[in-house]
Amino acid sequence: MDNFTFYSPTYFVFGKQTENKAGAYVKKFGGNRVLIHYGRGSVVKSGLLDRVKASLEKEGLSYSELGGVCPNPKSGLVYTGIDICRSQNIDFILAVGGGSVIDSAKLIAAGVLYDGDFLDFCKEKPVERALPVGTVLTIPAAGSEGSPNAVITDETTLVKKGARGDAIRPAFSILNPELCFTLPPFQQAAGISDIIAHVLERYFTPTENVEATDRLCEAVLLTVIKEAPAIMKNPRDYEAQANLMWAGMLAHNNVCGVGRIQDWASHNMGHELSSLYNTVHGASLSVMFPAWMKYVMDVDVSRFVRLAVNVWSCSPNGQNPKQTALEGIVRYESFLKSLGLPTSLKELGVKTEDIPKLVEHLKISRPEGCGGFKRLSFEDAEAIYLLADRETL
């Protein structure tokens, strides 16, 4: 186990009707003049935004609004948000939505207190100061409600890049599983794919003797695998939604990843699909992760066997561990398909001849290469895109 620090100071407020406490928590964490940040209208239509506003009004808090965040959020709206905050002396950002909204809110919060371009934070400069951010989460997926991360697409280069820093961990996050009852099935499924990927990016490590975090990773995966089919069958299953929503936070506040080198190559390769084809993030991962697994399996077959046995209930084949490892990947792919997710580039509408462009773009986004379990060359990346192009196992 490597030395590490772990810090997850977010105050989580979980359960039914908790969005009505948003105002009280903004006040608890020092907010007075709030910017409510949200997406493209579903929170308006559902009445959620009105309930949140009412809770702010109840506490005597003033607020402005900035909607319009799209999936794979863009830099443009962040600049708009920073301008609003500065001109209106906003002192608290309240994100009402999913990962895209929260990420956009985090970068507004960081940008307001920074004299330069907020995109500097996407160049390894950690965010050290930011306005406090609160969240009302509407989909379990990105884990941004408990993470120090934010991902944004620079509109001038179409490069999808990440910023991080303890200063952008949310002060509080409100998680009401009831808010997920009306999610479109594909969006819900993509969120599930994202949660699984957040765990797997940590599970695949060259660091040895990390039993505690291995077991936590397996615990979160087992929870997701149990609850996901119940949710796809009946999205109003509160208990299944509740377990999934909490698992989504655990998958990405790094409690599953401390003390170990992590991978993240599948995310990096998936980001290129989102940048160039606007692929839904979770769908980019359902395509790239199984392909990555097949390509890197030989680096440490025993780790793939462990996943297959402990998570996918495969019987270990002592004579042929590789067969067990592959069986685990097949079950993962079958699971993703059962949720209605794509597992090949074809299903995303990405053609074989587009692969060189993806690789070229990856060279710009990740000139240093990617992957901690196996460091990938750009030839490796191309081979993995080609694997993702084929029919699945």
Place this chain on the structure above:
Amino acid sequence: MDNFTFYSPTYFVFGKQTENKAGAYVKKFGGNRVLIHYGRGSVVKSGLLDRVKASLEKEGLSYSELGGVCPNPKSGLVYTGIDICRSQNIDFILAVGGGSVIDSAKLIAAGVLYDGDFLDFCKEKPVERALPVGTVLTIPAAGSEGSPNAVITDETTLVKKGARGDAIRPAFSILNPELCFTLPPFQQAAGISDIIAHVLERYFTPTENVEATDRLCEAVLLTVIKEAPAIMKNPRDYEAQANLMWAGMLAHNNVCGVGRIQDWASHNMGHELSSLYNTVHGASLSVMFPAWMKYVMDVDVSRFVRLAVNVWSCSPNGQNPKQTALEGIVRYESFLKSLGLPTSLKELGVKTEDIPKLVEHLKISRPEGCGGFKRLSFEDAEAIYLLADRETL
């Protein structure tokens, strides 16, 4: 799953030689004049206290010292600590030791800022203000390094009581597994028993549909069960100590217990053994928990079967689930014995005729009764003490 809040803001610093950063972290969290609180000398003999002092001096921080905390810590030393802090304008408490030292430090921190008797916090009044506390942990056991709890024995009544409040969660906790290399085997084993008990008190719940936390509980238990024998064989096994130390924190910062009713009857009954016979806390639990399990098993056999199968690797007996459940308890007892721990009152030197006294004392400590999985009457408690008096299975 029940509605809940979860808040674990402690900054954890984990790994080799991290105690040398104590001064830097005291400074980061605003300390200037520090009270170093510790036990009965092992941290002096080992040189740890000198390293911690050197790290404070390096940062230009002044400090006073208060040693002498004993296992099952007493109220007297807390009053002494409060007086020192007030007279010397101490603004930060640094606990160097195990759970007893940390608990004592937390109550000093709370008492300094409170006009009344700090024992008021042991009467359901949560601690809302306290000096910041940092810890340098020397044994994985109590989980106090990440918890909002503190337990103290009121010397006037010999009642062992708990205080709690987010204000006494440590600001930072330094966990260096190397510090455990020289622990006496019995103390190490008692710590392991305590960690397991912290998980089981949460695992046994009447709340349904808590898959995420069930899986986390199982993950922590599986980690402890894997690492404990390695440590008992070779206490200088860094990797095993590291996984156990982190598991000890996870077992008690409540990440395993949110959204569910918890039990805690075994702790309450064990506390009486510590109050009256000064039984080591972990040893009181290795005696009381298996006895409690046998007594309450029929309340929900399926939960005991799940534990037996998922944690103790028992084969499920579909025809006779009770047999599987019992097999799990037997394996737990065998595991405790293999660590050199007692599993009966006899081994603690407590006689059958002492049981009425234990029950009478429990009536004073817990007039409302105890237990969330099964609410115990005092007749139930007597029956459990009698079970603990018998030879084990």
